[in-house]
Amino acid sequence: MRKARISSRREPTIALINIVFLMLVFFMVAGTLSQPLDKELSLVRTADLDGRSPPDTLVVHPDGRMSFRGEDIASAEDFLARRSEEEREVVRVVPDQALPAQTLVNLARDLRGAGAQRVLIVTQRGLE
Template sequence: MRRRDARKEREPTIALINIVFLMLIFFLVAGTIAPPLDTDLKLVRTADIDTSALSDALVVHENGDMTHKGKAVTSADNYIAPLKDEARATVRIIPDRNLPAETLVRIGRELRAAGAGRVLIVTERGL
């Protein structure tokens, strides 16, 4: 009788692959998937600011056009009017990188005049 060489036996890698695959599926299902922003939007870069883009934020494009959840918004009043009081307390704006600062300030002032408590600007985190 000959002894089997331990090096010739195959390792059970299939079990490891199955576990990794199940973990991948679990994290895909358990993770939250946020709706994507408009594809032509370029975010402003800042450093050391922790912000998150929310799906209920007001998106302001380079030419000053505003959208909310993919639908056009004609004015700050039209955006603020349907919001509940807790949503009006903090309003978030996601501006395009090439949006002029004067336009952003004007829209912020219009939002405050329409009833927004605080206006936050959501930006891309600087590296």
């Protein structure tokens, strides 16, 4: 009878650890890392504000028309021309829910180009 040889070869645990680590990284990247928005959340509608928009906010209607404190504004440059240097640092915008996203992006770019330091979008959550 022969004695069974005991294999001195180690199991390749490093390869297994590498595979598990790569799977972890893959699922972290592919999965959702942030909390999804509440399904019942809907963006603010300027029609629901009843003329009571937050003070010092630029209201943008669904057709792209802008107003500030009830007065129509022709452009982002006109809006910033009415504000002091200190008020230009942070510009708050209340968009209508039906406003196209591209229109809102263009408005934010125009505001930044006209001298606004920061452009904040005010939503229903921010108004409550």
